[in-house]
Amino acid sequence: MFKVIMQFTNGDSHTETHGEDTLIGALQRLTFGPAARCGLLTEVKVVDTLDCINFQSHWDGAKMKVTFPPNLTN
Secondary structure, three states: OEEEEEEEOOOOEEEEEEOHHHHHHHHHHHHHOHHHHOOOEEEEEEEOOOOOEEEEEEEOOOOEEEEEOHHHOO
């Protein structure tokens, strides 16, 4: 299981729990979907059951930018 932690521009946060079967869809929605394109999210982070970061993206002022893992950075 993975925790997807979202930080919003108003300072609020929200956590969703996903398995391997739904994680990719959630990341696509949160990194490239409407909330991300409108700048409502400032950060999306995925942690596993050992609290290791598996994925992270940040709002760079124009779009959500993947910052971890390094092979996915744009």
